[in-house]
Amino acid sequence: MTKLNVVMQEEPAVAVAAAAPTRAGSAGANHSRYKKFLSRLDLSSGGGGGKAGSWIESMKVSSPTHVKSAAARAVSSFASHDEQDYDGWMKLHPSALDDFEVLAAASKGKQIVMFLDYDGTLSPIVDDPDRAFMSDEMREAVREVARHFPTAIVSGRCTEKVTSFVELSELYYAGSHGMDIKGPNDGPQHLKAKAQNVLFQPARDFLPMIDEVYKRLVETTKCIPGSRVENNKFCLSVHFRCVDEKKWCLLAEKVRSTITDYPKLRLTHGRKVLEIRPSIKWDKGKALEFLLESLGYDGYNDVFPLYIGDDRTDEDAFKVLQDRGQGFGILVSTIAKETNASFSLREPAEVLKFLRRIVEWKQISMEEECRV
Numbered sequence: 001m002t003k004l005n006v007v008m009q010e011e012p013a014v015a016v017a018a019a020a021p022t023r024a025g026s027a028g029a030n031h032s033r034y035k036k037f038l039s040r041l042d043l044s045s046g047g048g049g050g051k052a053g054s055w056i057e058s059m060k061v062s063s064p065t066h067v068k069s070a071a072a073r074a075v076s077s078f079a080s081h082d083e084q085d086y087d088g089w090m091k092l093h094p095s096a097l098d099d100f101e102v103l104a105a106a107s108k109g110k111q112i113v114m115f116l117d118y119d120g121t122l123s124p125i126v127d128d129p130d131r132a133f134m135s136d137e138m139r140e141a142v143r144e145v146a147r148h149f150p151t152a153i154v155s156g157r158c159t160e161k162v163t164s165f166v167e168l169s170e171l172y173y174a175g176s177h178g179m180d181i182k183g184p185n186d187g188p189q190h191l192k193a194k195a196q197n198v199l200f201q202p203a204r205d206f207l208p209m210i211d212e213v214y215k216r217l218v219e220t221t222k223c224i225p226g227s228r229v230e231n232n233k234f235c236l237s238v239h240f241r242c243v244d245e246k247k248w249c250l251l252a253e254k255v256r257s258t259i260t261d262y263p264k265l266r267l268t269h270g271r272k273v274l275e276i277r278p279s280i281k282w283d284k285g286k287a288l289e290f291l292l293e294s295l296g297y298d299g300y301n302d303v304f305p306l307y308i309g310d311d312r313t314d315e316d317a318f319k320v321l322q323d324r325g326q327g328f329g330i331l332v333s334t335i336a337k338e339t340n341a342s343f344s345l346r347e348p349a350e351v352l353k354f355l356r357r358i359v360e361w362k363q364i365s366m367e368e369e370c371r372v
């Protein structure tokens, strides 16, 4: 994994503190507030802590005083602001648009299977999670992708919610961070036939517990303006995007004290969101493997999975691809971040361009094959 001047997305201030002394004052304040917030969660110990020690670790890595790796120093020694750091990072994680030909050549003769995260990948990040709609252009691009390649949406949201946003019945959906997998109801015949078998819910036993914790969290956090608890069926999201930073520690404390009573749950985090989920060995990476197997591609060398995502939870899927040496992960990010992805795209608008490009490329390849 590349070690760089790593920052956690949604914490640009930390990066700024490292790179732009002029803004270091407010960045430093932000950073220490965030550290306090994390320590309130006491994530490194049991009682719902789970793997959150790695969360604390990533805070340390993103700290301005963290000693950079040799690679990071080589890349960023000349850097004096964020954009230069990003340019260095881009050399290691090139744009999937600029290097499209490289990516396409690597997939030549192989079956591409497309995996797409939803929030921050297909739809822009907005304050209200209920209004994170994808554009009609994006929907059309995903529809076209699914006409050419088996396609799955892999999201932290519950399957019903993300399906209602995407509105394409020909896709696979792996909601609740991959804990609720459904096959297409519609679409090309070859997908429909295989999809009949696809319905997997490894955390079914947790449903009553998740419901109970949801009610408790709604109650305990209601005094914190802007906070919001989202029931994602097999997991929960506690949003703090609209919470005054001064109240983050209080929110953290309330979440921590609630889930201490549930040692079978663990806490992770995403973009201004705390995520509570069952402590089972299941994540977006496992969901990707499950879907590849369901599609009949297990042990099949000529498959080329592409996974596009923006969040920490997508790293599990990038890691699976890296370990299998198959396909590529593409990270959506405007900042340099530690990642297992090979390529990058800056934002959903670039994802749209990439999806259109890959369809166009596939159509041209098919025409060429017909001519031969």
Ligand SMILES: O=P(O)(O)OC[C@H]1O[C@H](O[C@H]2O[C@H](CO)[C@@H](O)[C@H](O)[C@H]2O)[C@H](O)[C@@H](O)[C@@H]1O
Pocket: 117, 118, 119, 120, 124, 125, 126, 127, 128, 129, 132, 154, 155, 156, 157, 230, 232, 237, 239, 241, 270, 271, 272, 273, 275, 311, 313
């Ligand atoms: O795996 P994803 O599809 O990326 O889902 C992850 C979380 O996404 C949503 O929250 C994020 O997007 C919201 C809308 O733009 C934003 O307000 C929030 O701050 C982000 O964290 C979703 O609401 C969560 O339930 C998902 O876990």
